[in-house]
Amino acid sequence: MQGNNSTELLRFTTAGSVDDGKSTLIGRLLYDSKSIFQDQYDAIEEVSKRRGEEGINLALLTDGLKAEREQGITIDVAYRYFSTPKRKFIIADTPGHIQYTRNMVTGASTANVALVLIDARQGVLEQTRRHAIIASLLQIPHLVICINKMDLVDYSQEIYDRIHDEFEDFASKLDVHDVNFIPISALRGDNIVDRSQHMPWYEGSTLLYYLENVHIASDYNFIDCRFPVQYVIRPYNDDFHDYRGYAGRIAGGILKKGDEVMLLPSGFTTRISRIDTYKGEVEEAFPPMSVIVHLEDDFDISRGDMIVRTNNAPSQEQDIDLMICWFNERSLEERGKYVLRHTTKEVRCIIKEIRYRMDVNTLHRDMNNRKINMNDIARISIRTTQPLFVDPYQKNRITGSVILIDEGTNETVAAGMVI
Amino acid sequence: MKYYLNHLEELESESIFILREVAAQFENPVILFSGGKDSILMVYLAVKAFYPAKVPFPLLHIDTGHNFPETIEYRDWLVKHFNLRLLVGSVQKAIDEGKIKEEKGFNASRNGLQTYVLLDELEKGKYDAALGGGRRDEEKARAKERFFSHRDEFGQWDPKNQRPELWNLFNGRKHFGEHFRVFPISNWTELDVWRYLAAEEFPLPNLYFAHKRKVFERDGVLLADCEYITRRPEEIVNEEIIRCRTIGDMTCTGVWRSTAASIDEIIEEVATSRLTERGGRADDKRGDTAMEDRKKQGYF
Numbered sequence: 159m160q161g162n163n164s165t166e167l168l169r170f171t172t173a174g175s176v177d178d179g180k181s182t183l184i185g186r187l188l189y190d191s192k193s194i195f196q197d198q199y200d201a202i203e204e205v206s207k208r209r210g211e212e213g214i215n216l217a218l219l220t221d222g223l224k225a226e227r228e229q230g231i232t233i234d235v236a237y238r239y240f241s242t243p244k245r246k247f248i249i250a251d252t253p254g255h256i257q258y259t260r261n262m263v264t265g266a267s268t269a270n271v272a273l274v275l276i277d278a279r280q281g282v283l284e285q286t287r288r289h290a291i292i293a294s295l296l297q298i299p300h301l302v303i304c305i306n307k308m309d310l311v312d313y314s315q316e317i318y319d320r321i322h323d324e325f326e327d328f329a330s331k332l333d334v335h336d337v338n339f340i341p342i343s344a345l346r347g348d349n350i351v352d353r354s355q356h357m358p359w360y361e362g363s364t365l366l367y368y369l370e371n372v373h374i375a376s377d378y379n380f381i382d383c384r385f386p387v388q389y390v391i392r393p394y395n396d397d398f399h400d401y402r403g404y405a406g407r408i409a410g411g412i413l414k415k416g417d418e419v420m421l422l423p424s425g426f427t428t429r430i431s432r433i434d435t436y437k438g439e440v441e442e443a444f445p446p447m448s449v450i451v452h453l454e455d456d457f458d459i460s461r462g463d464m465i466v467r468t469n470n471a472p473s474q475e476q477d478i479d480l481m482i483c484w485f486n487e488r489s490l491e492e493r494g495k496y497v498l499r500h501t502t503k504e505v506r507c508i509i510k511e512i513r514y515r516m517d518v519n520t521l522h523r524d525m526n527n528r529k530i531n532m533n534d535i536a537r538i539s540i541r542t543t544q545p546l547f548v549d550p551y552q553k554n555r556i557t558g559s560v561i562l563i564d565e566g567t568n569e570t571v572a573a574g575m576v577i
Numbered sequence: 578m579k580y581y582l583n584h585l586e587e588l589e590s591e592s593i594f595i596l597r598e599v600a601a602q603f604e605n606p607v608i609l610f611s612g613g614k615d616s617i618l619m620v621y622l623a624v625k626a627f628y629p630a631k632v633p634f635p636l637l638h639i640d641t642g643h644n645f646p647e648t649i650e651y652r653d654w655l656v657k658h659f660n661l662r663l664l665v666g667s668v669q670k671a672i673d674e675g676k677i678k679e680e681k682g683f684n685a686s687r688n689g690l691q692t693y694v695l696l697d698e699l700e701k702g703k704y705d706a707a708l709g710g711g712r713r714d715e716e717k718a719r720a721k722e723r724f725f726s727h728r729d730e731f732g733q734w735d736p737k738n739q740r741p742e743l744w745n746l747f748n749g750r751k752h753f754g755e756h757f758r759v760f761p762i763s764n765w766t767e768l769d770v771w772r773y774l775a776a777e778e779f780p781l782p783n784l785y786f787a788h789k790r791k792v793f794e795r796d797g798v799l800l801a802d803c804e805y806i807t808r809r810p811e812e813i814v815n816e817e818i819i820r821c822r823t824i825g826d827m828t829c830t831g832v833w834r835s836t837a838a839s840i841d842e843i844i845e846e847v848a849t850s851r852l853t854e855r856g857g858r859a860d861d862k863r864g865d866t867a868m869e870d871r872k873k874q875g876y877f
Contacts, residue, residue, distance in 0.1 A: 167584035234739075236720040237713045239766045246584040248764060260741055267743035375581045389597040393630040401629060407594045407745065412580065436625035444580045448593040448626075461601055485741055499746050502601070559744045568750040570740040 174275035183344035185216025193240035259533035383411030386501035403450035462503035490530035551575035615710030
């Protein structure tokens with residue numbers, strides 16, 4: 159696949175408060191990058207007119223379900239797509255209401271970049287802090303602070319500087335590595351795709367330029383080899399009589415033919431004899447490739463096992479500390495039992511201890527009120543029925559993450575990050 | 578060597594991951610095959626995901642009886658080519674047996690009737706996962722769809738009761754009688770599908786390429802003249818050079834005036850098109866939330 163197919167994929171999440179113009183910003187990106195079709199445009203033009211709004215309400219482009227269009231709010235993660243000659247973009251558009259932390263966490267889990275919107279008239283709000291804390295918890299590699307509605311503050315550099323400094327001061331307490339600031343007006347299109355004529359004092363890039371050029375090739379872990387076995391391929395036919403391949407998606411490191419590897423949980427060592435894809439053999443495989451790995455020796459390996467390098471294994475633990483975000487209306491139960499999913503493995507676990515509840519607005523650790531309700535963030539200790547092969551989430555977002563499932567309802571009740 | 582995938586390779590890898598996850602997590606999955614390019618892509622990705630083993634799911638085609646003949650021809654070729662297993666659920670049979678009633682009038686369509694037959698077939702076959710070729714960029718109700726979309730024992734979709742999906746952890750646990758719809762190509766756009774199929778040089782139904790056909794216009798949409806549509810006297814049939822951008826029933830699939838005869842010309846046309854592909858679907862024009870309403874009832 160060459161030519162115009164050689165574009166990279168960038169996933170970003172947007173978070174914003176109720177009226178800070180997030181939908182307008184996305185509408186603007188779609189509109190200015192010419193990703194809106196005429197029939198979609200006509201449809202929102204008609205609705206805008208019917209509602210008696212001035213001009214075209216770009217926010218309508220991202221409003222999905224009937225229920226939320228009636229209420230004028232977005233109630234779930236919606237995925238949007240647009241592309242430029244350089245990159246294809248997937249936007250996880252998440253609502254900013256206090257009760258929807260879970261959506262923000264969901265959108266953040268796979269994002270390379272987080273856009274946090276700040277209304278220039280309001281400055282850094284509690285919700286801004288919450289978004290930034292979640293971005294840091296979920297280890298989104300790049301953070302862009304869009305200071306929006308600059309048109310409503312006369313494109314004032316002074317206001318921009320003040321918000322910039324205030325946020326930077328706060329961000330120093332967070333685990334974020336790459337923070338950028340862009341003054342914009344989503345409504346007027348300033349610094350979205352084209353440079354603003356109104357803010358000559360701003361010398362940085364436009365938002366789209368940033369999204370097209372930010373370095374994301376290193377966002378995966380290419381150091382520590384992790385291959386969770388997902389599915390065993392056994393054709394049982396005459397042409398491939400002894401074929402036995404381990405299918406999965408590389409979660410970390412670079413696997414090569416001939417590498418000495420260790421199998422978990424058995425601890426046996428062997429070598430990679432071949433790495434297959436439908437198109438044929440490959441010499442190397444790296445995240446996020448889906449491949450089939452063959453080993454020199456026959457072992458009894460199944461889904462949930464992990465193939466790693468001999469000198470670089472994850473920890474094998476039954477007692478694990480997690481930061482979790484709670485998703486369910488029923489509170490987390492101390493001593494409660496849940497189903498846990500980690501890579502391709504499913505085990506059961508018991509909640510040994512709720513250590514503290516973290517205030518997502520202040521980072522404060524509340525040791526007293528440890529009742530964990532929907533949208534709360536907490537640190538907990540669990541014990542699993544079998545060892546998991548885990549890395550700290552900071553080191554690997556794939557082998558460091560889990561979900562908890564209610565055994566009775568089968569709902570996904572929490573997302574967890576290994577500490 | 579550069580250690581990154583281009584966007585099509587990454588989408589392919591993601592879809593293959595989902596397909597293998599379905600094989601691992603469910604006992605009795607089935608691929609819903611519509612005959613369109615999205616379900617063709619899905620079948621092709623399934624072949625890739627399990628090669629050299631056979632695709633571990635059968636194909637289920639809900640045949641409305643109003644298909645383009647080319648669709649059926651292609652379907653049978655595909656099944657033979659990849660040595661797949663095909664099951665057909667017939668809307669005509671359900672009508673003949675009096676289980677459902679045909680719509681009447683000028684815009685009569687069997688689109689809505691498919692849902693009944695689909696749910697009936699899923700129940701009969703005791704399928705616990707039905708793979709669909711839905712894409713999130715297709716329509717606004719689909720923008721929030723999960724990869725693993727939970728359906729209750731009535732086959733219904735409740736947008737408020739969907740499970741959050743994080744990282745690459747998919748929760749396919751369910752109670753007896755419930756099932757999942759799984760959408761492995763959720764993150765592909767129309768253009769991605771075309772570019773990928775072009776790069777792979779995968780053969781597609783002739784309907785997608787410009788050809789001569791007898792057509793007439795209704796409500797701004799160009800329809801193929803066929804025995805399943807009752808024309809109004811003022812609706813005049815002309816022979817034109819057209820192609821399909823989506824493939825559904827002849828009664829509701831709008832065709833486009835186009836001279837795009839090769840996949841590269843199609844990509845060029847799609848890339849510069851000012852209308853969405855579903856813009857030609859009469860079934861979506863029945864109201865602003867037509868898709869959302871049908872989904873809730875158990876549509877694809």
